[in-house]
Amino acid sequence: MADHHQRIHPVADAEAAPPPPAPAPATTPLVPPGSSRSEKGSPMQQHPPLQRTRAAxxxxxxxxxxxxxxxxxxxxxxxxxxxxxxxxxxxxxxxxKPKLPNYSVDSLRISDLRLNFDMSLYARFDVKITANNPNKKIGIYYEKGGRLSVWYTNTQLCEGSLPRFYQGHQNKTVLDVSLTGQAPAGSTLMAALQEQQQTGSIPLDLKVYAPVAVKLGRLKLRKVKILGECLLVVDSLTANNLISIKASNCKFKLKL
Structure with a gap:
């Protein structure tokens, strides 16, 4: 009798539990913007809202x-x-169209020129000058305090006051001014003048100081000062004689 071999195949245990399914890939649930989840165990942890701070x-x-x-x-x-x-x-x-007034020296006469007992030099000059206002629409008020003086080198020989008057448009006014004065160190000064007289050319400096007020139409403006200087060359300083003016150069400026 032939041997019958029975193959026994292992049979899976029916009672054994089936293998667990493979875990699904973790996914983060989508949360709509602005929504919040307060439930415990939520996969997304809620953070407190950030507060904006202004920089100082x-x-x-x-x-x-x-x-x-x-x-x-x-x-x-x-x-x-x-x-x-x-x-x-x-x-x-x-x-x-304002223009500066100008002056000219018409004549110069020496009334007195002598030494005093204190050895100072006494001088008396008579000067005739012409003041010219060339402006067509401007009048000039010559105020108190105007002066006219004669100098030799750096020494004042005599001085006189200018009169107060009003000068109209394009007007020429002739002024006769008497000047007197005493200069120290008269003997030295007299010797220098006599020596200079031998040459026939004596330089003198005539200075003008005139405070004036300008009139524009009917408006009278504030005071200004006219400063003038005339460099003269005369032929002699003999008293009581009309002196010949050989040269004259005058310059004027306005000072506020």
Whole structure:
């Protein structure tokens, strides 16, 4: 009898538990913007909202700001005033065309020139000058305090006062001025004058100081000063004689 071999195949244990399924890949649940989940065990931890903080900006002190504004306004006002003054001066110049008055020395006479007992030099000159106002629309008021003086080198020989008067438009006025004075170190000065007289050319310096007020139309402006200087060359200083003026060079300027 043939042997029958029975193959026994292992049979899986029916009671054994099936292998666990492979874990699914972890996914993060999508949370709509603005939604919050407060449930415990939520896969997404809720963070507290961030608070925006403003950075501290350094502020300018109020006093400094006010000072800067005042300074700017002051500078702007000064610039505006300068512009107005410049425009006014330009208009006045164009309308009135101002010109300086001028003077000429017509004659010079020495009434007295001698030494005193104290050895000072006494001099008395009579000068005739012509004041010319060349302006067509400007009048000139000659105020109190005007002076006319005669100098030799750096020594004043004599001095006299200019009269007060009003000079109209394009007017020429002849003034007779008497000048007197005493100079120290008269003997030395007299010797120098006599030596200079031998040459026939004696340099003298006639100086003019005239405070005036200008009249524009009906408007009288503030005082200004006219300063003049005439370099003269005369032939002699003999008393009681009419002196010949050989040369004359006059210059004038205005001082505010």
């Amino acid at each position: 900006v350094p502020s300018t002190p109020p006093k400094r700001s006010c000072f800067c504004k005042c300074l700017c306004w002051t500078l702007a006002l000064l610039v505006l005033i300068l512009i107005i003054l410049a425009a006014t001066a330009g208009i006045i110049y164009l309308v009135f």
